[in-house]
Amino acid sequence: MIRVVTQMRAVLLFYRSVAPFVLGVSALLLGFVLLPLLLEGKAGGSLPTLLLVKVLTYPVVCYLAEQMRPDQYWFFFNLGLTRRRLWTSLAALDSLLFLGVAVLLKSLLA
Amino acid sequence: MSPLLREAAGPGRAVLEADGIQLAFDGRKILSDIYLRAQAGQITGLLGRNGSGKSTLLQTIFGARTVPDASVRVDGHRTVPAFRTPGLLNYLPQAQLLPPNLSLRQAARMLGVGLDEATAAFPELRAQLNHRPGELSGGTLRLVQVLLLLHADTVFSLFDEPFTGVMPVHIETLGAEMRRACQRKGIVLTDHRYAEVLPLCDVVYLLHQGRLLKLGAHPREELLDYGYLAR
Numbered sequence: 001m002i003r004v005v006t007q008m009r010a011v012l013l014f015y016r017s018v019a020p021f022v023l024g025v026s027a028l029l030l031g032f033v034l035l036p037l038l039l040e041g042k043a044g045g046s047l048p049t050l051l052l053v054k055v056l057t058y059p060v061v062c063y064l065a066e067q068m069r070p071d072q073y074w075f076f077f078n079l080g081l082t083r084r085r086l087w088t089s090l091a092a093l094d095s096l097l098f099l100g101v102a103v104l105l106k107s108l109l110a
Numbered sequence: 111m112s113p114l115l116r117e118a119a120g121p122g123r124a125v126l127e128a129d130g131i132q133l134a135f136d137g138r139k140i141l142s143d144i145y146l147r148a149q150a151g152q153i154t155g156l157l158g159r160n161g162s163g164k165s166t167l168l169q170t171i172f173g174a175r176t177v178p179d180a181s182v183r184v185d186g187h188r189t190v191p192a193f194r195t196p197g198l199l200n201y202l203p204q205a206q207l208l209p210p211n212l213s214l215r216q217a218a219r220m221l222g223v224g225l226d227e228a229t230a231a232f233p234e235l236r237a238q239l240n241h242r243p244g245e246l247s248g249g250t251l252r253l254v255q256v257l258l259l260l261h262a263d264t265v266f267s268l269f270d271e272p273f274t275g276v277m278p279v280h281i282e283t284l285g286a287e288m289r290r291a292c293q294r295k296g297i298v299l300t301d302h303r304y305a306e307v308l309p310l311c312d313v314v315y316l317l318h319q320g321r322l323l324k325l326g327a328h329p330r331e332e333l334l335d336y337g338y339l340a341r
Contacts, residue, residue, distance in 0.1 A: 003196060006220055013209060013220075071205035077174050077193045078200045078207070078259070079220060 003080070010079045011089040017072060018090065021061045026098045029054055034102055038109040047102055054098050058091050124150040124265050126199070126296060128171045130181045133163065141167060142320040148313075150265055150296040153288060155307045157300065157338060158317030164300040165204060167317065168268045171298070172201040184265070199266035200259045204274070207255045208243045214254055215239045221262050228261040231283050249275035256284060260291045267291075269299040273306060285310050304333065 015022075029050050037043040065072065076086055131144040140163040148154040158164045169175040171182055173191020182192050189195050200221075208217045218225050218239075229235045235254060243251050256272045273281050285306060288297055301307050308314065314325040318336050325332045333339045 002222070006222070009220060013212065016211060017209060071203065072209070073174070074201070074203045074205065074207050075209050075212075075217070077172070078262075080194050080196055082191070082194065 006079060007081060010076055010081055011086065011093070014072075014076060014086050015090050015093060017069075018061065018065050021065065022058075022090070022094045025054065025057045025061065026094070026101070030098075030101060030105065034105060035109075038106060043106060047099070047106070050102065051095065051099060054095060055091065058087065062087055124184055124296065126171070126266050126298075127183045127186075128167075128181065130179045131167065131170050131177050132179065133166060133170075133177055139320045141317075141322075144322045146171070146298075146315060146322055148266065148296050148298045150294075151292060152312040153292050153297045153299065153310055155299060155301075155311035155314040156317065157302075157304060157307065157314065157333065159338065162317040163320070164317055165270050167322075168201060168270050168298065168300065169203075172199065172268055174201070197264055199268060200262050200264045201268040202255055202259050202270055202272060204270045206243060206251070207259075208251075210242060210244055213240050213242055214246075214258075218258055221258055223258050223261045228257045231287050232257070232280065247275075249277055249280075252276050253280055253284065257287070260287060260297075264295060266296045266298065269297065269301075271301050272299055273301050273303045281306055304339070 034043060034046065034050055037046055073083060073086070126148045127146070129145040131141050132139075133141040140161075144167065146154075146156075146167070156164050156167070166175060170177045170180050171192065173182070173189075173193045176191075180190065181188060182190050184192075184195075184198060189198060192199055193201070208214070212220075215225065218228065225236075225239055229239075232253065235250070235257075238246060238250065238254075246254070252272070252275045256269060256276075259267050259269070273284070276284060281303070288299075288310060291297065299307065299311075308329055314329045316323045316325055316333065316336055316338060318338075323332075323336070330339070334341055
């Protein structure tokens with residue numbers, strides 16, 4: 001149980017470290033694509049496409065993060081977490097957050 | 111630590127073996143014909159010239175670097191990547207280990223390390239435990255990182271240049287801490303400070319021209335013969 005809690009905290013820590021990248025992408029997609037579509041009343045059915053675009057940015061973010069901070073993984077390896085586990089957990093968490101904010105925006109501006 | 115590993119670290123003394131590790135960069139063989147054996151309760155030293163593959167070997171054993179055909183075993187059981195086995199081993203890289211946005215206290219909690227015990231021999235460090243890595247000097251950060259992994263509950267610890275930047279007055283104490291810790295775990299370390307490493311180690315290996323040579327009872331003589339030390 002302690003191990004699971006530690007690994008969840010580690011994933012959150014990793015999320016914090018790449019938050020400027022992934023939240024930046026989310027802000028761009030939501031602010032410059034979804035919001036104008038909502039304001040024009042043309043957002044119907046755009047969420048799956050936006051989510052797909054968001055998911056497609058993860059490999060790019062992963063590549064950039066590896067180039068800029070190649071040593072960022074050592075602490076997480078020492079907690080038993082692999083690169084794959086870190087990035088899949090981060091992608092799941094970030095996609096849910098993205099989807100949550102998008103749905104909230106949609107319901108507010110509907 | 112799992113009961114199985116705890117038992118392995120006890121009187122039976124777990125044995126870590128690595129072999130089949132071959133690696134070449136740009137056609138130049140870095141590692142070939144490697145066999146390394148480390149045992150809980152012992153300190154194993156790994157020496158070699160710059161670029162001889164010491165870090166690569168440790169990273170391969172740890173499991174962070176994937177090398178085809180590499181075999182890492184603990185008590186005969188294959189464990190690749192080893193770092194995924196809870197409580198088996200940890201690794202201090204040459205680079206900074208701790209994330210920049212985490213205080214030492216938070217890092218210790220995540221690694222499951224009691225700071226009172228870890229800093230018992232270095233009480234002056236206690237005033238800095240709420241600091242983040244960027245707020246410490248390089249030597250102090252290195253020392254804290256070694257202590258955290260040394261006191262973590264693992265059967266083995268792998269240290270890549272643990273003494274780098276650590277001031278001489280602390281190196282002796284750190285060596286004593288390692289000797290104390292190796293009563294409950296196995297340590298594999300590599301460092302160019304051979305004068306400190308040799309008396310600390312039970313077994314010494316030299317990486318020479320891609321091969322791992324186990325040195326005998328008079329390692330200094332052999333290090334001279336192989337050109338690691340100058341006559």
